[in-house]
Amino acid sequence: MEAARRGDRDAFNELVRATYRAIYALAYRLTGNRDDAADVVQDAYVRAYRAIRRFRGDSSFSTWMYRITSNCASTHLSRRTRQRTEELSDDVPIVDLRPEQDPSLRAEAAVLRHHIDRAIRALPERLRQVVVLRDLHDLSHSEIAAELGITTSAAKVRLHRARQRLRTVLQRTAEFGADQADQAALPDPDNKTRRPRDQ
Amino acid sequence: MINDATRPFDHRPPAEAPPTLVWKVMARLDQYDRRRQLVRRFLAATTLAVITVLFRRRVRR
Numbered sequence: 614m615e616a617a618r619r620g621d622r623d624a625f626n627e628l629v630r631a632t633y634r635a636i637y638a639l640a641y642r643l644t645g646n647r648d649d650a651a652d653v654v655q656d657a658y659v660r661a662y663r664a665i666r667r668f669r670g671d672s673s674f675s676t677w678m679y680r681i682t683s684n685c686a687s688t689h690l691s692r693r694t695r696q697r698t699e700e701l702s703d704d705v706p707i708v709d710l711r712p713e714q715d716p717s718l719r720a721e722a723a724v725l726r727h728h729i730d731r732a733i734r735a736l737p738e739r740l741r742q743v744v745v746l747r748d749l750h751d752l753s754h755s756e757i758a759a760e761l762g763i764t765t766s767a768a769k770v771r772l773h774r775a776r777q778r779l780r781t782v783l784q785r786t787a788e789f790g791a792d793q794a795d796q797a798a799l800p801d802p803d804n805k806t807r808r809p810r811d812q
Numbered sequence: 813m814i815n816d817a818t819r820p821f822d823h824r825p826p827a828e829a830p831p832t833l834v835w836k837v838m839a840r841l842d843q844y845d846r847r848r849q850l851v852r853r854f855l856a857a858t859t860l861a862v863i864t865v866l867f868r869r870r871v872r873r
Contacts, residue, residue, distance in 0.1 A: 622845070629837050637829035647826060651833055655840045662841055 614674060618665055625665065629658055632675050636682050639750055643686035653689050657682040676760055679750045732782040740775035747772055 616624035636657060640650035660681050661668075668677055733741060742761060746752045752760065758768040 622841070625841070626838060629841075630834060633834050633837060634829045637833060638827045641827045647830075651830070651836065654829075654833060655837050658837045659840050659844050662844060 614670070618668060620666070625662060628674055632678055633658075635675060636678055639679060639682050640686055642751055643683065644690060649686075649689060649693070653682060653685045656689065657685045660685065673760065679746075683749065728783060728786050729779075732779050732786070735782065736775055736778060740771055740778060743768055743771040744775045744779070 614624075614628070617628055633654060637650055637654050640653040640657070641647065644650050644653055657678065661678060664681075668674070733744060736744065739761075743757055746757045746760060747754075754765050754768045754772070757772075758765040761768065763771075
């Protein structure tokens, strides 16, 4: 890692060989397409190579790469959405009936995504980490435990609590609106009741 | 026996990285290194040219 940070290309190649499978799996899950995933992986490694000197080592290299890959995937997907063109054949109805193109469904999905983003951001850091690593980066419980330096059971407990909290916040959002839900998200009773072995 | 080299690409689980990907990544990094090298050389040459011009002007005065 140190050698790669100093600009040693061979050391960086080793890091690529060690991590590209997991990075590709994440890119594939984020893009849902093999070609896009391969493009995202290449972009992510070039970005990482450019920024490796600024990598402080607060997290592991793979966690850092996951973050870069998520950013690359979102850039890639937004670029692709802007550039997307499809040819119309004669038997295609003029009105696009596909559910993913339905403006009202897309608006609903955007609102839901916004609420989920908000609810995740409102989670305490230690709960947010496990949700992001599990549900976005698709890491296993043991991988999350290793990444955060906690036990596997602690990772499971945190994930359970985080999902419970998200469920409560999202239910409140559906019933009373976002402001009430924020009030539900603010207090962190887990911090008071947290047992030492859950650290 | 099917191994990484003989298994057809389409039979892979979709989330499994194709073995050629690592070479594509290396090629992109090589390309980035080459471009960076070219930019550095260009900047060095431009700087040298500017310094030379300024120096000659000064000498002529």
